[in-house]
Amino acid sequence: MDSVIAIKDLEFSYTAAADPILRIAAFQVKHQEHVFLHGPSGSGKTTLLGLITGILTSRRGQLAVLGTQLSDLSLRQRDKFRGSHLGYIFQMFNLIPYLNVEENILLPLKMNRSKREACPEPERELSELLSELRIEALRKQPVHSLSIGQQQRVAAARSLMGQPKLIVADEPTSALDYDSREAFLQLLFRSADRHNSTILFVSHDHSLASLFPRHVALKDINSAGGSQ
Numbered sequence: 001m002d003s004v005i006a007i008k009d010l011e012f013s014y015t016a017a018a019d020p021i022l023r024i025a026a027f028q029v030k031h032q033e034h035v036f037l038h039g040p041s042g043s044g045k046t047t048l049l050g051l052i053t054g055i056l057t058s059r060r061g062q063l064a065v066l067g068t069q070l071s072d073l074s075l076r077q078r079d080k081f082r083g084s085h086l087g088y089i090f091q092m093f094n095l096i097p098y099l100n101v102e103e104n105i106l107l108p109l110k111m112n113r114s115k116r117e118a119c120p121e122p123e124r125e126l127s128e129l130l131s132e133l134r135i136e137a138l139r140k141q142p143v144h145s146l147s148i149g150q151q152q153r154v155a156a157a158r159s160l161m162g163q164p165k166l167i168v169a170d171e172p173t174s175a176l177d178y179d180s181r182e183a184f185l186q187l188l189f190r191s192a193d194r195h196n197s198t199i200l201f202v203s204h205d206h207s208l209a210s211l212f213p214r215h216v217a218l219k220d221i222n223s224a225g226g227s228q
């Protein structure tokens with residue numbers, strides 16, 4: 001299996017009566033690629049990530065992640081699939097505010113058996129991630145006491161915990177200045193490469209594109225009209 005994401009003739013609208021927001025004839029992401037997907041606000045980036053992570057489902061076309069057709073899975077199976085194989089970083093990070101840094105990073109292992117099994121030495125992996133993302137000194141601090149940049153690195157560490165094959169990131173750097181974003185991405189890339197993880201990173205901020213070996217404009221793969 002060469003493609004981590006394989007889309008063919010995918011079509012999606014939020015309601016049956018509405019015009020499609022996404023109509024994608026073909027889009028593939030290969031193993032260990034770092035892909036930057038950009039498009040203006042409202043163009044459908046988050047919707048596409050919702051489909052790839054199995055939070056949303058499409059009635060038309062094919063969408064395979066790691067060789068599994070998501071439409072073949074029930075809602076419960078999709079939740080399990082996401083927990084087992086994906087790591088994600090969202091705009092608001094979705095950290096649990098009253099837990100400390102290490103508790104947040106270890107959460108994917110608590111929630112998912114496959115990730116637990118992929119990680120026989122959780123303490124060692126935790127220490128490596130804390131060190132790689134330069135947050136060792138913060139490990140016992142509750143996340144609500146951290147700066148945005150620190151929270152972002154905790155979210156990145158959590159997304160890498162349990163060696164997910166695919167990491168999807170939805171504008172996780174929007175609150176940072178350019179230098180901090182670049183430094184964060186370099187850390188994320190290094191950590192992902194060490195874990196052999198593939199990255200799909202979406203943003204409306206085109207200035208980050210040059211940091212990625214492959215960039216894709218959503219409008220170039222999406223033939224639906226919408227607000228692009």
Ligand SMILES: Nc1ncnc2c1ncn2[C@@H]1O[C@H](COP(=O)(O)OP(=O)(O)OP(=O)(O)O)[C@@H](O)[C@H]1O
Nearest residue numbers: 014021039040041042043044045046047048204227
């Ligand atoms: N739950 C929903 N129900 C109906 N329409 C929605 C829903 N979520 C998003 N949309 C619409 O789908 C379109 C695409 O939204 P989406 O959030 O995917 O865009 P985006 O490119 O991620 O935008 P941004 O960069 O602002 O986050 C927008 O027109 C939006 O209004």
